Amino acid sequence: MIKGYQYFSAFLDLRAQKSLVADLREIIVAAPLYTPTMPVSGRPFSVKMTNAGSLGWVSDKSGYRYQPLHPVSGRPWPAIPSDLMDIWREVSQCQMDPQACLINYYGNGAKMGSHVDKDEETFEAPVVSISLGDDAVFHVGGLKRADAKTRIVLKSGDVVVLGGLARLAYHGIDRIKAGTSDLLQEGGRFNLTLRRVTRS
Ligand code: MD3
Ligand code: FE
Numbered sequence: 001m002i003k004g005y006q007y008f009s010a011f012l013d014l015r016a017q018k019s020l021v022a023d024l025r026e027i028i029v030a031a032p033l034y035t036p037t038m039p040v041s042g043r044p045f046s047v048k049m050t051n052a053g054s055l056g057w058v059s060d061k062s063g064y065r066y067q068p069l070h071p072v073s074g075r076p077w078p079a080i081p082s083d084l085m086d087i088w089r090e091v092s093q094c095q096m097d098p099q100a101c102l103i104n105y106y107g108n109g110a111k112m113g114s115h116v117d118k119d120e121e122t123f124e125a126p127v128v129s130i131s132l133g134d135d136a137v138f139h140v141g142g143l144k145r146a147d148a149k150t151r152i153v154l155k156s157g158d159v160v161v162l163g164g165l166a167r168l169a170y171h172g173i174d175r176i177k178a179g180t181s182d183l184l185q186e187g188g189r190f191n192l193t194l195r196r197v198t199r200s
Contacts (some may be wrong), residue, residue, distance in 0.1 A: 001150050002142055004126070004164020008091065011159035016083070017132055017183055023081040024103065024132070024190060027052050030078040031070050033105050039063045046110040052080045052101040055197045057119065064119050066100060066197050080194070087130065088194045091161050094125045098194040106136065106176045106189040114145060114172040117195075125196030126163030132156050133189040135177040141170040154191075156181045 033048040036059040051057060055066040056077045068076055080101045088098050117127060131154040141149040143165065176189050
């Protein structure tokens with residue numbers, strides 16, 4: 001496994017998970033999940049997305065970027081809830097606050113191909129990932145696409161910190177195991193990633 005990867009299995013108890021789902025419901029009222037599209041091809045993602053924070057990650061025909069406004073509503077993203085800020089402070093060992101919380105929703109058959117998160121101005125800060133809902137088969141490789149991959153099942157309440165070299169590693173979600181959690185009445189999985197986008 002690449003250096004800088006930290007896996008906190010069952011970091012959040014059921015009560016903390018339910019509280020984060022309540023936060024998510026509020027965020028999604030203010031900033032609805034939308035279907036991003038691929039640069040150039042305009043092909044839709046299978047994952048639905050929204051964001052909280054001063055900046056949100058978006059993708060459309062013109063490319064990947066961070067922006068302060070929801071691409072459909074044109075409104076600012078809601079603030080990152082305080083319980084998420086607390087998790088960041090507890091696990092990230094980063095002095096700076098996160099600026100973006102990307103919210104991915106995986107419904108039936110959704111997956112995320114292998115990629116590197118490199119749209120940020122700085123890779124000094126780690127990315128903190130929080131899983132809620134159904135189990136996901138996650139893979140993390142190395143700095144090159146062809147490097148060997150390790151597969152891990154991410155469960156509801158798991159937290160992963162990607163710092164150091166792992167921050168620039170290829171990773172993705174192979175599949176979601178439907179019906180493995182009843183945290184979400186609609187089924188599926190939410191992943192929240194807390195990110196620093198700009199330098200200090
Ligand atoms: C490893 N999300 O949003 S989270 C993403 O479960 C993303 O939705 C996946 O990849 C998901 O970009 C995986 C774990 C994760 C997040 C960021 C990383 C792993 C990472 C950044 C660098 C290396
Ligand atoms: Fe990623």
